[in-house]
Amino acid sequence: MQNNGYLRIKEIAAMTLLLVGIKLSDSTPALLAQKAQNGFWLIPLLSFICIFPGFLIMLYLLKKYQDKNLIELMEAITGKWIGKGIGIVIFLFALLTITFDSRNYIEQIGLLYFPKSPTIVLFFIFIGIVFFGAKKGIEVIGETSWLFLTVIKISASLVILLSLGEVVMQRVFPIFGSGITNILTEGVKKASLFAELFFLLIAYKVTKASSMFSKGIVIASFITLFEITLFYFVYITVFDYNSIAKIAFPFHDLTQFINLGNFFTNIETLFMVFWLFAAFLKFIIFIYLATWIFGEIFAIRNFEPLLLPFSFLVIMIGQLPFNSIINELILREMLLTIMSPFFIILPYVLWGIAWGKGELK
Amino acid sequence: MVRFLKKSSESPSSIEKKKVYNSLEKNIQEMKYLFSSNRNKDFSMRSLKIKFNNKEGCLFYYSSIVDGSKIDMHVIKPLLENEGNTVMNVVSIENIEETNEFSKVIQYMNSGKVILFIEEDASTYAMDVADFQHRSIFKSENEPTVKGPQDAFTESLNTNLSLIRKQLHNNQLINEGIQIGKRSINEVNMIYIKDVVNNEILEQVREKLNNISVDSVRNVELLEQYIEERPYSVIPTVLYTERPDKATSYLEDGFIVLLMDSSSACLIVPVTFWSFFHSPEDRYLRFLYGNFTRAIRLLCFYLTLMISASYVAISNFHSEMIPPDLLLAITASRERVPFPLIFEVLIMEIAFELIREAGLRIPNPLGPTIGIVGALILGQAAVEANIISPIIVIIAALSGLSSFALADLNINFMVRLMRFVFILAAGAFGMLALTGVFLLFFMYAASVKSFGVPFFSPMSPHFLSPEDTVFRKPVKKELFRPGYLYPKDIQKKSKS
Numbered sequence: 001m002q003n004n005g006y007l008r009i010k011e012i013a014a015m016t017l018l019l020v021g022i023k024l025s026d027s028t029p030a031l032l033a034q035k036a037q038n039g040f041w042l043i044p045l046l047s048f049i050c051i052f053p054g055f056l057i058m059l060y061l062l063k064k065y066q067d068k069n070l071i072e073l074m075e076a077i078t079g080k081w082i083g084k085g086i087g088i089v090i091f092l093f094a095l096l097t098i099t100f101d102s103r104n105y106i107e108q109i110g111l112l113y114f115p116k117s118p119t120i121v122l123f124f125i126f127i128g129i130v131f132f133g134a135k136k137g138i139e140v141i142g143e144t145s146w147l148f149l150t151v152i153k154i155s156a157s158l159v160i161l162l163s164l165g166e167v168v169m170q171r172v173f174p175i176f177g178s179g180i181t182n183i184l185t186e187g188v189k190k191a192s193l194f195a196e197l198f199f200l201l202i203a204y205k206v207t208k209a210s211s212m213f214s215k216g217i218v219i220a221s222f223i224t225l226f227e228i229t230l231f232y233f234v235y236i237t238v239f240d241y242n243s244i245a246k247i248a249f250p251f252h253d254l255t256q257f258i259n260l261g262n263f264f265t266n267i268e269t270l271f272m273v274f275w276l277f278a279a280f281l282k283f284i285i286f287i288y289l290a291t292w293i294f295g296e297i298f299a300i301r302n303f304e305p306l307l308l309p310f311s312f313l314v315i316m317i318g319q320l321p322f323n324s325i326i327n328e329l330i331l332r333e334m335l336l337t338i339m340s341p342f343f344i345i346l347p348y349v350l351w352g353i354a355w356g357k358g359e360l361k
Numbered sequence: 362m363v364r365f366l367k368k369s370s371e372s373p374s375s376i377e378k379k380k381v382y383n384s385l386e387k388n389i390q391e392m393k394y395l396f397s398s399n400r401n402k403d404f405s406m407r408s409l410k411i412k413f414n415n416k417e418g419c420l421f422y423y424s425s426i427v428d429g430s431k432i433d434m435h436v437i438k439p440l441l442e443n444e445g446n447t448v449m450n451v452v453s454i455e456n457i458e459e460t461n462e463f464s465k466v467i468q469y470m471n472s473g474k475v476i477l478f479i480e481e482d483a484s485t486y487a488m489d490v491a492d493f494q495h496r497s498i499f500k501s502e503n504e505p506t507v508k509g510p511q512d513a514f515t516e517s518l519n520t521n522l523s524l525i526r527k528q529l530h531n532n533q534l535i536n537e538g539i540q541i542g543k544r545s546i547n548e549v550n551m552i553y554i555k556d557v558v559n560n561e562i563l564e565q566v567r568e569k570l571n572n573i574s575v576d577s578v579r580n581v582e583l584l585e586q587y588i589e590e591r592p593y594s595v596i597p598t599v600l601y602t603e604r605p606d607k608a609t610s611y612l613e614d615g616f617i618v619l620l621m622d623s624s625s626a627c628l629i630v631p632v633t634f635w636s637f638f639h640s641p642e643d644r645y646l647r648f649l650y651g652n653f654t655r656a657i658r659l660l661c662f663y664l665t666l667m668i669s670a671s672y673v674a675i676s677n678f679h680s681e682m683i684p685p686d687l688l689l690a691i692t693a694s695r696e697r698v699p700f701p702l703i704f705e706v707l708i709m710e711i712a713f714e715l716i717r718e719a720g721l722r723i724p725n726p727l728g729p730t731i732g733i734v735g736a737l738i739l740g741q742a743a744v745e746a747n748i749i750s751p752i753i754v755i756i757a758a759l760s761g762l763s764s765f766a767l768a769d770l771n772i773n774f775m776v777r778l779m780r781f782v783f784i785l786a787a788g789a790f791g792m793l794a795l796t797g798v799f800l801l802f803f804m805y806a807a808s809v810k811s812f813g814v815p816f817f818s819p820m821s822p823h824f825l826s827p828e829d830t831v832f833r834k835p836v837k838k839e840l841f842r843p844g845y846l847y848p849k850d851i852q853k854k855s856k857s
Contacts, residue, residue: 006822109793113679117790125790129797133804140808143821144800149806198734267794269675269682276796 004139005208011142012200012207012216013223014149018281020196021224024156024231025251025275027104028193029244030337032232034329038185038241039177041232046187048225051194054347056263057222059214061350062204064360070201072263076352086346087297088360093339094199094290095310098283099317102127105279107250107324113272123315125282131311135283135304138206141284148277155274156227159251160234163312167237177241179201191229192339197221198346199289202296203290248324251275287311379463385417385480392421394480395467409437411479415444422475428492432475436488437668440477446476448486456489461744468546493517498524501604502769506642513603518550518622519840524605525552529612533557538572538739541584545577549584552618559615559847565812566617566630580624585689587620588630589811595778597771598811600629607641614849631812633819633845637772638662640720648835655832661766666776668760669706670783672797678791694750703788705749709757712739717761745786818845825851 032040058070065073070090074085104124114122134141176183200217207213235250238257247253252275255268291310295303321327354360382388391404391500396404403425411418418440421432422432435453445451458474460466461484466476473491498520501513514521522536522627533555538548549570553563569588578584585599586592602608603626608618611629619628630634638658643651676691683691698705718734723731744747760780767773809816819826824844828834840855842848 004822008823010823011821113791122793125794125797130799132801136804139822140804143807143815143817144804144807146821147803147817148800252658261666263684265684266681271681272679273792273796276793277800280797 006139007142007207007212009207009212011146012203012213013220014145015142015203015285016197016217017149017218017224017227018145018278019200019285020194020221021227022278022282025249025278026101026108026213027248029232029235030246030248031328031333032186032190033241033245035178036175036183038171038173038236039175039179039183040186041189041229041236042176042183044193044225044228044232045185047191047193047340048221050188050191050344051197052221054344055194055197056218057347057351058201059151059218061347061354062201063214065211066210069204069296070198071293074350077350077357077359084297087293090198090285091290091293091297091343092242093195093335093342094286094293095313095319096335098196098286098290099314100321100327100335101286102283102314103318103321103327104324104332105283107327108252109276111324112149113248113269117303118127118194120315120319123318126280127311127315127318129280130283130287132306133280134288134307134311137304138203138288139290141281141288142206145281145285148281152274152278155271156231159255159258159271160230162255162260163234163238166257167234167238168240171237171240172233173271186350188344189337189340191344192336192342194221194224194285194344195336195339195343198343199286199293202222202289202292210329244353248328256341287314331334369448377775381461381463381466381483381485381719383480383481383483385419385478388478388485392461392466392476395463396421396470396853403844406648407437409440411440412442413440413451416482417480419478420477421470422490423473426473426493427475429489431492436475436477436490448479452488454488454490457486458487460487461485471546484517492770495520496625499705503770504602504604504607504640505642506645509642509645510606512605514605514625514627516623516625518548518620521605521620521627522550525609525612525618526605528609528854529554534612537567539567541570541573542575542577545579546625547578547621549578549581551618552612552620554612557613557615557842557848557850558617559849560684562631562812562814562846563617566619570619579623581619581621581626581628582623582624584619585628588628590811591856594809595775596806596809596816597637597775598630598632598809599771600632600769601626601771602769603627604641610641610644611636615841617847631814631846633811633814634806634816637767638831639829643833644836648734648833652832658766660830661763662776665763665767665782665796667783667799668763669710669756669780670787672756673703673706673784673786674791674795675786691750691752691851697747699747700749703784705753705779706756706784708755709739709749710760710784712743712763713757714777779835814845818842819843827853 023048027351029040032043036043061077062068062070062073068076071083071087074086077083078086100125106119106126109126110117110119110122161318197217204210204213207216231251235254238254239247239250244250252268252272256266258267259265260267287307287310291303291306294306294310295301300306321331382391392398392406398404398406403423405422405424407420409418409420410416419592420432429733434514439452443451449457458469460469466485466487472488473493474487475490477486477488495517496515498512498515500511512524514524522793526534531554535553535555537551539551540546540548545661551563551566551570566588573587575587578587581601585601589598591598600611608627612618615633616629619630640654640658643655645651646654680688695702700708702734716731717738720728720731720735740754744751744754764773764777767776782802783795783798786794806816807821815822818824819828820830825841826843826845827839827841829839840853841851842853844851
């Protein structure tokens with residue numbers, strides 16, 4: 001792994017924004033809207049409140065145990081074998097998230113733009129590109145993320161700007177949708193919307209100074225939260241609750257909905273280009289991080305050759321769900337629900353053990 | 362074969378050790394043998410009786426590369442007439458070197474010096490009377506500017522150096538010579554500002570030059586290929602320019618310039634993407650005007666790289682994106698064309714490259730003809746024969762024309778080559794493959810390093826710099842030298 005100290009706050013922030021922030025444009029809204037109806041735009045807010053203190057504790061622990069990344073930290077706190085055990089769980093979570101998410105993205109691409117192409121071909125093309133991108137290493141990934149972030153965010157802002165005309169504010173009421181209890185339970189259950197933040201911790205030592213990593217990731221988390229909430233709010237006000245639960249890919253529906261003046265009426269391909277950049281980069285970052293976690297657990301210093309088998313694995317597992325509905329509404333929902341308590345509790349447990357061992361002084 | 366190789370490599374080493382004899386007769390014999398005097402027509406020798414020590418002497422030189430009148434006036438005449446006690450005090454030549462090795466003698470002879478052997482003297486005197494022929498200074502033809510100095514490098518090291526020194530009055534400007542080549546020993550001149558340039562990069566370049574182990578490197582164009590790190594890469598890592606003002610501006614920032622006697626251009630290392638993207642005129646033009654040209658150039662970069670590929674992708678896979686009226690127009694124009702769209706685009710792109718290459722090689726008097734033939738056949742006849750649709754002509758012309766805005770030859774080739782990759786990708790899987798391939802190309806570029814400098818710095822990874830990337834700041838606000846070179850003095854101008 002290269003480390004020339006080229007990565008700084010903005011590169012880390014860019015990676016975080018792409019990895020977590022792209023949730024605003026996949027089928028997560030549909031998933032959330034199933035139960036919470038038009039209150040679902042509040043769920044990310046609640047999830048964030050649930051998961052972020054724990055995340056800050058993780059950053060605090062990493063700062064205390066200097067020169068360690070996520071896996072090394074857990075091994076230092078809980079002992080070698082338990083640490084590795086938790087590491088494997090995290091790795092499996094990461095791999096499954098990649099798999100379900102990528103299937104989800106492939107379905108989006110296939111359904112919307114290549115209806116005649118078989119899923120497996122799209123899968124191979126998509127993950128193939130992701131694999132070659134990831135091979136370039138974390139520094140190039142970070143730099144590319146930063147360089148592409150501007151155009152991606154400009155196009156996202158343009159979507160918001162153009163859709164403002166369609167917004168009907170009254171659709172936000174009743175503000176808690178199907179009821180406040182529903183929103184609260186969903187908020188906690190889907191706290192793992194931000195689970196990617198934890199996977200990013202493996203790259204803790206990659207920046208020039210660790211403080212840059214913490215700053216970048218914290219700043220980016222807040223921006224992400226704002227973005228996601230904003231977009232979900234726009235979805236709810238443009239589509240209303242009945243249709244949002246039925247629309248699988250609200251971002252793409254939104255881009256099909258909007259016009260740029262009277263002449264350019266079908267500009268979804270324009271946004272699709274930037275969305276594709278974001279999607280490629282998300283999976284490039286994600287698969288690199290997952291492989292890195294695996295490499296850390298089994299003490300494989302030169303883990304980059306493992307990218308190939310894992311990419312292949314992602315394609316193969318991604319093929320298993322029968323269709324996108326099962327993939328999205330059953331498997332992914334289940335994964336999110338399982339991951340949430342894990343990531344909410346993990347930091348406190350680690351902190352408790354470390355405190356108990358008296359290593360925090 | 363092995364024996365043959367061994368034998369041939371032995372002979373130069375025996376010369377290397379040979380010392381100059383005390384006897385003039387023997388020395389003359391040796392020189393005649395070394396330079397094959399009976400066959401070599403421009404090898405000249407002249408015997409004379411030296412007045413100041415009253416001994417026999419003999420001069421050797423290549424008549425083709427020395428200044429005859431200079432030898433006459435400043436070497437032969439003083440030796441024949443003047444009094445004095447040493448050779449240095451007698452001849453009126455600015456540069457005299459003394460040596461007692463034949464290997465040095467050979468080197469001096471080849472670099473245009475006259476060699477003086479004296480009876481009962483075991484050392485020789487090499488006097489610089491070189492007069493290599495070269496062009497005079499012309500206008501820069503390959504990198505023209507409207508505003509800015511017009512002179513270009515020419516095939517003479519001293520002239521080129523003087524063009525640089527004229528603009529950079531600095532005693533720290535160093536011109537370091539490094540000899541490369543085994544059979545023909547040529548000199549590469551490494552030019553840098555000593556109190557700015559980073560020592561590690563300098564050492565890296567020096568090492569690269571010293572490690573070149575070939576018979577000869579004739580000029581910087583070949584040198585470029587010897588010092589680059591990735592010969593198979595599509596992305597260039599050495600900047601090539603014929604403009605002295607461009608070279609000087611890079612020197613000021615802490616870059617290293619390589620010059621050779623036989624090239625009308627120089628090499629600049631290390632480089633970033635921006636060195637290829639910029640033109641010196643961007644800086645000579647006022648802030649807004651300069652940035653406007655940059656914006657145009659960025660557009661050209663996009664157009665030449667992507668327009669054909671985008672057209673293929675959109676009309677093959679995403680035709681719903683095209684506004685209905687335009688879509689109908691495109692369809693109508695393609696109605697009678699039998700080929701698939703991607704094939705049409707490829708025909709036209711290759712045809713354009715053909716015209717370009719042929720136009721470059723064609724003898725001058727025939728130049729206009731090819732223009733007419735090319736335009737007529739490809740523009741009109743091909744359309745009328747329903748080989749291609751008129752819209753493709755527009756697309757190909759746009760992409761071909763835009764490529765000329767990228768003045769640097771290396772980046773120009775990179776873009777022209779990558780264009781075909783993008784067209785094929787777009788033809789295979791529309792925007793999905795196109796964005797993917799572009800992203801991979803971009804990431805590959807980001808991973809390229811030129812002498813340790815990342816290709817997209819200072820944009821990412823970030824460094825202190827004049828922030829001269831896509832756009833530039835007003836000249837007054839540029840405070841720093843590029844930090845990615847780690848210069849010894851990063852402050853260009855103090856804040857005030």
